[in-house]
Amino acid sequence: MTEQPRCPIVHFDHHSAEHAADHVGAYRELREECPVAWTDAHGGFWVLSDYPSVFEASRDDDLFSSARSExxxxxLAIIIPxxxxxxxxxxxxxxxxxxxxxKAVNAVTSPAAVRRLTDVIDKFVTGFIDEIIETGEADLAFVAGVPAAVTVDWLGLDASEYKRYVDAMHTLVSAPPDSAEYAHARDVAVPWVEKTVRAHIAARREQPxxxxxxAxxxxxxxxxxxxxxxIYSILELLISGGVGTTASLVTQALVWLYRNPGERxxxxxxxxxxDVAVEEFLRVFSPTQALARTVTRDAEFRGAxxxxxxxxxxxxxxxxxxxxxxDDPDEVDITRWPNKHMAFGLGIHRCAGSHLGRAMARAMIGQVLERMPDYVVDVDGIVRYPDQGTNAGYHSIPCSFTPGKRRLASPLFPRAS
Ligand code: HEM
Structure with missing residues (x-):
């Protein structure tokens, strides 16, 4: 029997500079022309781009496996490459x-468990804003350290080292695989995370x-x-899921709110x-842009x-x-409801950290708007992630605002002398 060719074949690489420059446009074209298409990039893969295909595939674990394979x-099986x-x-x-x-992960990420973290989240949001509030100018992306610090603290690790976890886990999914940054993450930063987290597990085994x-x-x-x-396997995933995604959501939302002063x-x-606005930000900015599966058997799927x-x-x-x-999918309507977005994925692997992510995003956006209501972004100075394939977002957002007062009695982390 002759093998069916894989088609239609499209020119698509989610890690290319071309894609980073206009990922919304690239996906629009695919969705309209061939929502299930084959690309030869990165050894070849199918791209599923319309709602029905993504909906069906993410709920069919029998055909679309998440398991590690050759x-x-x-x-990591769920990203390409x-x-x-x-x-x-x-x-x-x-x-x-x-x-x-x-089930074990759900026990620590449930809505009730996240409600117990409210004070911790508020403390970190307040402390991060304290660090910049008196200056009147700062990089708004600094505030994006909050999710990393909260995640690391929640796991019982030293929150003052939050940046090292970002440098490791977030870089692996946001920097181009051929960059020096990526090589540093792989060869230096990730091994540090492994050593530190394994020592932490051993210490908690001794003294919970x-x-x-x-837990x-x-x-x-x-x-x-x-x-x-x-346990290491779970913790590394939680760090990886926790450090970058909410930061990407909030920074994109804050830039959009600057550009849309009436909505701000x-x-x-x-x-x-x-709360409702955050759902719309999740939909339009989709911090986790796309994730992968491996096909388990020959099959016909929506014509492919x-x-x-x-x-x-x-x-x-x-x-x-x-x-x-x-309706009007490219319009950002902060009152859109219902909003059945898939920013947290769908099916059995739907984000385990969604309640935590939402709680952090609401607190961060709320406090920035309360304490820095007139922030002005230097749009020309914004630095995007060079690669928007897996995680979309910004590295740097220079901004200025009317200075305010600190709220915490002392800084979150000891100052380097
Ligand atoms: C705005 C914030 C976030 C977004 C957009 C997001 C996005 C996603 C997506 C799309 C998936 C589905 C993966 C798949 O189907 O293969 C996922 C899974 C997951 N996320 Fe999140 N995430 C966010 C925040 C978090 C946070 C804060 C944590 C934890 C600290 C977290 C932990 C996880 C875990 C553990 C999974 C795997 C669940 C499983 O396999 O059952 N996420 N996330």
């Missing part, structure tokens, strides 16, 4: 193994506290306690609108002939702008 090289991270539980597991691990790491040590998976390797004023006048072992990229960002699902 297809597409070595490393794969990145050299440790095995990540539960995101690289399919059912049935997946379920009991996800009330942090999330101790994993006490949790049962299939009627047994987890090994250090399993509405949120200043009525902060209770922020998939083969076992093919890699597939599901674009949440593109699905989130599908006009068949959202």
């Amino acid at each position: 297809h597409g090289g070595e490393g 794969k990145a050299p991270t440790a095995f990540h539980i539960p995101i690289e597991l399919d059912p049935p193994q997946f379920r009991s691990y996800r 506290t009330d942090d999330a790491t101790s 994993f040590l006490a949790a049962e998976v299939d009627d047994r306690k987890m090994t250090d390797d399993e 004023q509405r949120l200043i006048d009525d902060p209770s609108m922020i 002939h998939l083969r076992a072992g093919d890699r597939a990229l599901m674009s949440w960002a593109s699905a989130n702008r599908d006009p068949r699902q959202f």
Whole structure:
């Protein structure tokens, strides 16, 4: 039997400079012309770009596997090309193994667990804004350190080292794989994370506290306690998921609010609108743009002939702008409701940190608007991530504002002497 060719073939590389310059336009074209298409980039993969394809694939774990395999090289299975991270539980597991691990993660990321973190989140947001508030000018991206500090602190690690975790885990998914930054993350920063986190797990095994790491040590998976390797696997994923995504959401939202002063004023006048606005920011900015799966068997999928072992990229960002699902999808309507966006993914792997991410984003946007309501962004000075393929966002957002007063009695972290 002759093999069906993979088609239609498109010119698409989500890690290219061309894509970074206009990822919204690139996905619009794909969605309109061939929502399930093959590209030869990075060894070849399918790109799923319309809402129905992404919806169907993300709910079909039987055909679209998240498990680590030899297809597409070595490393983290859910991105293309794969990145050299440790095995990540539960995101690289399919059912049935997946379920009991996800239950253990849900226990520390549930809405109730996140409500207990309210004061911690507020403290970090206040402390980060304190660091810049008296100056009248700063890089707004600095405030984006909050999610990393909260995540690291929640796991019981030293929050003052939050930047080292960002340099490691966020860089692997936001810097071009051929850059010096990426090589530093892979060869220096990630090994440091592994050494530090493994030492932390060992210390908590000796002496548990009330942090999330101790909760994993006490949790049962299939009627047994987890090994250090399993716990490390979960912690590295939580750090990886926690440090960059919310920062990307908030910084993009703050730049948009600067460009749309009328909408900014509405949120200043009525902060209770922020919750719904955050959902719209999630939809249009889609911090995690696209993640991957591996096809488990030859199959026909929405007109395309998939083969076992093919890699597939599901674009949440593109699905989130599908006009068949959202009226005027390129309009940012901060009152849009309902808003069935897929920014947190869909199906069994839907983001375990969504409640934490939302809580941090609401607190950060709320406090910036309250304490720095007149911030002016130097738009020409904005530096985007050079690669917008997996995570979209900004590295730097110079801004000025009317100075204000610090609120915490002392800085969050000891000052370097
Ligand atoms: C705005 C913030 C966030 C966005 C946009 C986001 C996005 C996503 C997406 C799209 C997925 C689906 C992965 C897949 O289907 O393969 C996911 C999964 C996940 N996220 Fe998030 N995330 C955010 C915040 C967080 C935070 C704060 C944490 C934890 C500290 C976190 C931890 C996780 C974990 C553990 C998974 C894997 C769940 C599983 O495999 O069952 N995320 N996230």
